[in-house]
Amino acid sequence: MSEKKIYHILEMCLWILIPFMLFLAIFNHEIQPGRFLQWLGKLHPLALHFPVVFGILISIYFLFFQQQRIPVNTEKLLLAINAVIASIVAILGLLLAKQNTYDGQLINLHKWGGVAIAILSWLFLYMVQHKTNFIKIGAVLFLVVLIGATHKGAQLTHGVNALSFPKSSTPETIVIDSTSTIYQVAIAPVFEQKCVSCHGPDKTKGDLQLNTPENILKGGKDGNILTGSADKKAILLERIHLPLAHDDHMPPEGKMQLTSEEVSLLNKWIKAGADFEMKLNDLPKDDSLYLFVSAAIPGPGQTVTSNKNLPGLDEFNTNYCTTNYLFSGSDNVEVNFFQGSFYNRESLEKLEKIKENIVHLDMQGMPLKKEDLDIILQFSNLEKLNLNYTGLDIHSLEGLKSLPNLKNLSISGIECDEASLDKFLDQSRFTSLNIWTKGLDEDKLKKLGLKYPNVNLVVGDNLENEIIKINDPVIEQDSAVIADHLNVKIKHFLNGVDIRFTTDGSDPDSLKSNKYSHPIRLSENTVLKVKAFKTGWISSDIVQRTFYKSKIQPDTVFLLTNPDKKYSGIGAKTLVDLELGGNNNSNGKWLGYKDSNMEFVIEFKRKQPLTAAHLNALVNTGAYIFPIRSITVQGSNDGKLFQPITEIRFPAAEKTATTGANSYNCNFPESTSYTYYKFIVTNLKKLPDWHPGKGKPAWIFVDELFLD
Amino acid sequence: MSRKKYITLFVAILLVAGLTSGVLYFNNHSKIHKESEISYNRDIRPILSDKCFACHGPDANKRKAGLRLDQQAGAYAELMKNKGHFAIVPGNPEESELIKRIESNDPAEVMPLPESNLSRLTPEEIDLFKKWIKNGAKYEKHWAFVPPVKVQFPEVRKKNWVSNEIDNFILQKIEDEGLKPNDRASKETLIKRAFVDVTGLAPSYREINYWTNIPDNNWYEQLLDTLLQKPSYGEKMAIFWLDLARYADSYGFQDDNIRTQWPWRDWVIHAFNKNMPYDKFITEQLAGDLMPKATKETILATGFLRNHKYTEEGGVIDEEYRVAYNIDKTKTYGKAILGVTIECAQCHDHKYDPFSQKDYYQLYAFFNESKEVGYEGDVSKSTPAKNPKLFITAEERKVLMPYINAVDTSTLQVSVMGDSTWRKPTYILSRGSYDAPTDVRVNPTALESIMPFDTLTYPRNRLGLAEWTVNKKNPLTARVFVNFVWQDIFGKGIVKTSGDYGLQGELPTHPELLDWLAVDFMDHNWDIKYLVKKILMSSTYCQSAEVTKTHREKDPENKFYARSPRVRFKAEIIRDWVLSTSGLLNPEIGGPSVKPYQPKGVWESTTSGRGVLAGYKQDHGPSLYRRGMYTFIKLTAPPPSMMVFDASNRDECEARRTSTNTPLQALIMLNDPTVLEASRVLAEHISITQKNLDEMVEQAFITILVRKPSKFEKDKLVKYCISQQKYLEGHPDLVKPTLAVGEYKHPKEDYNTSETAALMKTILIIYNLEETITKS
């Protein structure tokens, strides 16, 4: 293809590109490029260097070397190429400008600068025809615009000071260790962030600069700011402590204020003499300033690599293995395994990909083999490892000593004896070892502790041989009333415990009494006594429950005296609903009396012989509920005329009476048989002196009546 | 110029045009706002309120640098701390300090200040501000405080889709977004939806057959009319009102003894069923005792204000709690009826809304007139209601309020409102604490910034407040209620923050629609059934819920209703659905709350051991099968199965339930005795009526999901059922225990066949399908 043809194509392109460019430039605010165009925009930084260099060359050429000319067509061709690229670059730039938000001023200059370059380089094409010397002017102009625009561009991307002479830089990153001074670590950053913008080299209000120790010591127009006197705070503190509204308050209202931590930090530092050389480890560990500063700086073993974006860890997470970065910004990883029965090696093997990053590994309770351990040994930065109850044996752990950073190891529940442990500790780097397992002799371990003073040997209590009492067995049967029969379950949660029970009122023993194996079937009034035994343990207390058989049900029951309104249960029915009230007197299952005796009558369709009656009543002296004082029973056949049957008095409660329901029995004389029976149940009218409510009447609470 | 040149030029222009239009095409789809479009209320105020008002808002005490940005005057004024500068210079972004500050990169300059823990503005937001200021930075009154007006509903292209006005508003937005609405949903789907949304109960197998086979083409309207007449409509509507009214069956606080507010609940159900107009509904609940023709019935309504918790803890300080109770009343009134978070002004002027602390206590004063005391004594002196109480005798129930469903003839007590005869002085409490009254005395006055409270027209008591509230000029009352109904049906309101219409609340997705509905509602004399029917008749509601790829991509949150939303049932409705589909439901209406199956120890493990509610005494017989809304709510240990499905804990007024998806929900659907029993009972019922297994499975499926199973579904279920039957025949010992769940009696003696057991397991699976408890 001839130079001419190429030139024409280029020229045509220019006719398209330039107007389009202008359109974009003028309506830049209106338009919003779509994804594709946005992507194109990103090529701007890529392409721009070409026209820059080329442009400079051209202008130099026009300025100085035009004597030894190259053929016009070549010239035009080159210029055309330059112009095309320049305008493309400009267009890309305009698209790019829409995406990032740059400082309004700069972007404008740069924008139009770029457009100017494109247009100028286009004009060159037509200037070269008439070789006047205003082409030189054009060249100069071009050069100026070029440099100007590109500089603005540089500022946009590399910051305002891009091409300006480097300033003495303020301490940006300081290596923090206990030898660095408190000023560097804690004080300077505060000044940097909160003060220097107004009290620095650029802007020096009140002749005060807080950027360097020297300047700080120099103080401001009010002189020294650090030292105060007995009656007067140091100016710095004074200003900080003024109320926010106060005009002299620093930093002024509207500026970023100091946090409470920072204030007390400055306080403490100045109180401590505002010593710029004071080092962290000069201070006692419990000094409040030390605490403050050390809280402010990251502690040992924490690499702070903030605003570095780290890959996600999802691929390593399963339902039974969780991996996390120690904290956001850190590239240290902690790994936790859960639920040993689901352990599979795959998830451990996967971790090899990040073996450098893993610092904490918790595998407590995982069924581990030698192979698993070999994988773990690759985690060279491991600092903390938990292998409790992993079924490994101590000898297989030798390798762990080779891990350079492994300081904190837990191997509780791992088979080992003093000797093997001694061997294991020999030339180990551990600072803390948690070892607690069966059969380890404490004294010997103590000795080991002395032998390896720099290992903190945590040895748990060893109690297998301790002899303690077994907890009581549990009788699992809510109801205490036997309608037809009841199956009573007895539970105990200690493995291999031996449960004995009796139903004849005698105390169970570990030899004669019958052994509990399956639910006990009860169909009669029964006192069930249960006790648990196990060798190596003190046997449990006796647990006792009374079960009532309701043999005879009256046809109707009616109350002659009304119970207290709050404790009226479900009325008369309460007495025969075959449901006991438990220990809570206000649960609607009890009838409560205080101001009157309890009187009720039971009625049968026909004469009903009875041998005994049992009333179930509550005792809770704390709640003023005392035992029944007396029960009087009368019989009648017409419901009007009652003959006495029996009267029983019951002992008053002792101070030590335990809360709970008891049965109050009254046996009837031989051949007692009536259609009506009247019960008069009396309460204690005056509480004893030892009771806080002495003199007041006591409550009685009755929930059930049983008849034989 | 040569001919070539002309061609070039021509081509050039063509191309430019092409490219330009290309750019502009993309532009259509971008979010950038044109100057003309920028609206203070929509674009600017939310940002201001979120990022600036905390320090430059209505709260005078917290205001920084004396700058106030929530009002035009303040924003235009010269800066106090920075003479010669202005936060906002209309028409001139460059001169406006505000722009400088939000753009600044200097940590000491930039707003919001880093220490405020508020993130800085995005470039788009900054851009918005520039353009708004360029346009003259016009302020507008907050939309919600401007009375709604009925705008002419917009024209749309897809006219044939529209059934009523609602659709015009919805469809317009849909079309603007370049979306297409879904087609009308299937008959079966609509039947399920209508039953859920109107009655909250499932249709019977017969009803399904009837409505699916009805030839009539306005069958749907007939269906709605029939459903709206059912008494279960009142129950369904009551549910969200009970949340707002924080209804519960116990006093809350430590001993948490029983109370009887349920007659008030019966009143609410009744009111909805007889379609009491909303203005009356509100007036009676706010001031039924002060109305000229007050009756025991209107007084009962005021129980609304007394539903909050009452302490019975020994040794509390009376005044502390008396104040607390009135604060709760004020808060509930604000949130439930006006949709404003007035409680924020209790300790200080509101940070975002134009409510001063004075405004708050003026409103508080209305309730401060109440007779009640803070402490009537501890649990040992507990009574079922607190003074002032209303006593309702059996006689009065028979004559006056037959809808109160009492178990026996004993006289009922309900806590209601009653003002003391002399005006209790109300003082502003500094920091809102009861023991720090200031000497500033205030008189009862409604929130003037919403609508002036003319003391000539309105008496200075709750009745006046009620009249002010339901005045048609009140910009909020109608909007708020209409929105609640919308939320109840579509799962989220037109205003998403249905309890906050303030400056921090979200803006309506369809403002014109909201206003139209509100005005239309008032024009139709606050007719609630009319409103419900209106919404249910719309094509917006009737379209299918299918989520297409386009939906997922363009409108994942379904802001534009190009599909009917899929909403999981409320906790109560889930229970209702299970009971009604299985035929277990006891349809009795109202009455005291009941105690259905509940895991052991829920009450026992939390109780102090005092009070009637120390232990859970489960009911038996019909009470086990009442609707979810009647399940006894003990505030300190609310029913777990309800809580897991996001029911309100009724601790305080709740405007919107969250809808979450947790594993515990799966466990309940699989193991709750109610669901198991329902499966069993339905299985037994079907195995009697149907002969072969295919039909059994199909009927079960239809009964529960209100649609025929697809071939895939049917085959899968039948296959499973058969396999289970085989398995159970192999293990006959398993059959009896399988069918032993629940107390409901078996229909016939020889129930325990392996077939029934297998069917029960199959039904349990159907109950556990996502679709079963979802409105789709």
Place this chain on the structure above:
Amino acid sequence: MKEFIEHGLNQNRRKFLSKMGLGLGGLALGSLMIPGMFDVKNEDELFSNALPAFAPKAKRVIYLFQNGAPSQLDLFDYKPMLQKMQGEELPASVRMGQRLTGMTSNQAKFPLAGTVFQFAQYGNTGAWFSEILPHIASISDDLCIVRSMYTEAINHDPALTFFQTGAQVGNRPSMGSWISYGLGSENKNLPAFCVLLSKGKGNGQGVYSKLWSNGFLDSIHQGVQFTSGEEPVKYLTDPEFINRTDKRAMLDEISALNDEAYKNIGDPEIVTKIQQYELAYRMQMAVPEITSLQNEPESIIKMYGSDCLLPGTYAANCLLARKLSENGVRFVQLYHQGWDSHGNLPNEIAGQCKDVDQASAALIKDLKQRGLLDETLVIWGGEFGRTNYCQGKLTKENYGRDHHPRCFTIMMAGGGVKPGVFGETDEFGYNITKLPVHVHDFHATVLHLMGINHEKFTYKYQGRRFRLTDVAGNVVHDIIS
């Protein structure tokens, strides 16, 4: 068996992961076309996604809440002066007109009541302990004892609510819910926040589910109540006629059918549902394995005391707490009722200590010997303190104490707190004289130990940004190691 089940799970997981993949893929594509469609609107979420913000000292918390307020004067804060001035009136200069509860406000006199118990100093820290806490005293060198806590509320309900939610009233998320929301659960098969309840013989005050409520946070952060014994979690146990294989078969049916529904309806919610069913199933397998006491060696039983075998006892809950915590539960909250001794204090408190002393100490020792104590923060304390004067009748051997919010003692261990005794009260044990620690400060400190800045840790609800520490709270650096 497990393997087979696990296999089934994997298959399912793969299935719906691919589903999600498809779903998300589609969505992602969408986000390309509409710029910023999926920007997280809520910067709070953004923040909580980047937690912990700095190196945490504690990964988990076990909070042994002593519900009803134990008397600091009879357990930790030794005041011989009170014994000296037994029965004398509390000097007004000390009381300074502090408000009283309704129970004592009408009391004519405020006679000082010295403790009946013997006190002694223990360990290198020389901390004072009453004779009724022998086991806890024996580990005093592991304990960080703060004697200068104070609160604002004077009654149980508000005080408890304040301690658990940072506010006296209102429906705020509790501490555990905040931490669940911030840090999530380590073990994916367990909730991040578990609650265990027990009762002592003393005067009980009751607990309320709002104390472990998720407030306005997603209900996934609600505290889940655990008990040892047959049904550790409500609704967890299958009916006896459904065994594992049965259940698996059922779930596969359900998943398959839901899958089908997803194909037809295309709602991503359905996929979530499927996952929740799988998670529920995994939970059903995990919980019994974790809560079972079967493989606990006898010496552990003996360390906690044999009561730890009895479901629902404090000892049992302590043991369960360790098991949950070591299995990755972030926040285990215990409540033990019965400390509210307005009368008959000496007997009641002795009984309470008998219940909690051994097990509390055992829990700390147990964690320590497993190397878990340094990453687990254990907290022990009530909602406020008790008065130095007697409520009701004062006798030589019997007295009662009313509520006292002005000063009380809490203990902490492990999790980056420094062993020792911090803060002081005056010789009457009525006012704080050194290092006052407000409830908000306590919350701020706990969050700090978990690697969270309490001022940035917010959640926007109803237009307001809420914090656990409301608008106050300073980290107490003195007690951090």
